[in-house]
Structures are given as C-alpha cells and as structure tokens.
Amino acid sequence: MDLSADELKAAFGLRLREARHAAGLSQYQLAQAAGLHWSYISSVERGQRNISLLNIRRLAHALGIQPGDLV
C-alpha cells in the first residue's frame, strides 16, 4: 500500500476536518447530523480511527459530499 496505516488515517482526518469547515459545522453539529458522538469525530480528525464504511457514509451524507471525497 502506498501510505502507512497512520498516514492514511491522518489523511482521512484532515479531509474530514476540511470538509467539516467547508460546511461551516462544528464537531458537535456534524456529530448530531451524522448520529455519532462528537468525541468520535474529534478522534477521527486526529487520525486515531480506522473508520468503517458505514461511518464514512454517515459522515459524507451529513456533509452533503460523496464518500469518495473522504477516502
């Protein structure tokens, strides 16, 4: 694989944070919209989670973007 596991998780977290900022949402607001806890959003953005398909879809749906924009 091209990047290490940690680099992939960090890159996902960065894309999530950028998409959240572009949508003008706080971590709490995104969590509410996606049906997730804000602390989970925070840990994903800090590159600490090997996030699952369903949560990727929940976040993309809440942000109004394509899941491919995050992975």
Next chain:
Amino acid sequence: MDLSADELKAAFGLRLREARHAAGLSQYQLAQAAGLHWSYISSVERGQRNISLLNIRRLAHALGIQPGDLV
C-alpha cells in the same frame, strides 16, 4: 442516511466483486495482492462486513483503482 447498513454493505460487496472481475482476479489472487485472507474477501463481497478504511485502501490499491470507486 440514504441506504440501510445492510444495503450499503451489499452495495460495497457488489462493487468489489465487479472491480475484481474487471481486474481478472480470483478472490484468492486479490487476497494475496491485498494482504488479506480470501475468506475475508468472500464475506465482504457477500455484504457481510462493515469494512474499514485501511482495508478499503488495501483492496483499491491491489485492484489499481481509486478507493472512491468502491465506497
């Protein structure tokens, strides 16, 4: 979210199978290339797995496609 969890996992499985066939690989060959077990590939294709970011990236890398093509 637009689709149910089961529908999302099934749709991912279908896209993975189509991409694998397009690449002319067996489940065993894809598993070898992605560093995963063939039975895991089989369960993902049958829509039974909430696959993680890292495994999505491993599979896309092994298939030579973008991860967004699978999610």
